[in-house]
Amino acid sequence: MIRYLLSRVRFGLAVMLVAATAGLSGCATREQGEVWDPLEVPNRFMFAINQTIDMFIVRPITVTYKFWVPEPVQRGVTNVVQNLGEPVTAINEVAQGEPSRAAQTVARFLVNTTLGVLGIFDVAKEFGIPPTKEDFGQTIAVWAKAPPEDGGPYLVLPLIGPSNARDAVGLLADYVIDPFRILTWQLDVEYLMYARAGVTLVDIRSRTMQALDDIEKNSVDYYSALRSAYTQRRVAEIRQKGAPQTASLALVASGRPELGFAR
């Protein structure tokens, strides 16, 4: 994501946020199921800016990408982006006290980087090691033992969009601990990080296009609908620890045959 470009700005922001979270957390009354958003006015402002950037730059690029780039290539791009993120996932899994899952993630990374040709093919999945994704925002949630709904004040970050204090600090931490960032800095090939950020942005935008279009089209207040959807999504990710997006769902319950209705 573009987050790498914004790291410096974000550091100051994160420091402020930590202070704000420490000072403010828990002293506001919220309606059941509503997200705590004390900074709604500046958030809505940033949201409008992001939507404009998206409409004129990010979305047109993504639509072109989805239309012209063959599906298998798109999947390869997704795999490469995911593969580059495995070390950060592994570090977070260790931090969350899940050494065996971290070992699996490292195994995935080694298999896919070699046999999978720099991560283009997810060979490890065929071998039965499904992907996992953990970020430092989730690690903070595990450490804090707070309900996952409580991520501190809701935030709309420049370019990145929906976030909260917990996840914004998490983004910064992931950036700091990322072995690839450290490596590119050491080797003086920082432009690789920018290339990766651009590709990641288009990849994520293309995979969220359908869902975001649906929310925008069917909501009367897009900002609030997205705020709720983002928070719920993060809660689900934190709760179902380690479960990759979907692959681990038990389809066959005891005594129930697997049912597909269309052939």
Next chain:
Amino acid sequence: MAAFRRWVVTCMVASAMTLVSVVGASAQEAAQVVENMAAQVLAAVKTGASDAEREQQMSQLFRANFDVNAIGQMVLGRHWNSATPEQRDKFMSAFEKAEIRAYSGRFKNYQGQTLKVGKVSPNGASQLVETQLMQPQGGQPIRIVWEIARGKVIDIQVEGVSMGMTRRSDFNAYISRNGLDALIAELQKRGG
């Protein structure tokens, strides 16, 4: 005394068995609701009917399978209590039309997805039915959980995001800025 004890044990076992079978039955029923609905939706989208026809079919399916009253009350939250009976009626019919329009729009670009029904777990008075929407050409499946109560759908969670909860935040924000009547007018405009 021993006979009495045996009788008590028998009663307990019997009632436990009844309980198990009741839970099992409603779990099966809940899964059945989702399976039937999926089959009906698939039949409707496969015919290649026009937009208007599909919307007609979807509206029938929606009314038959969704507990619109329960969903409408849930999404309005605390505003339901303060609404007048007239506002409630107007909101319900506008909300139903807007949801039908939204659902039939979602099936416009159907590309051969199928729904796999998985395990069912009780959640208070309702049942949660886990499903996966399988994508063609081995794309990443989408996890959808259906909340079923009294044989009808009362909520859908897509990848952990509840449609009802999202809609409630959405409506809540709109109402606190513009009022309930403005929301009803907006929904009427959308439902066409």
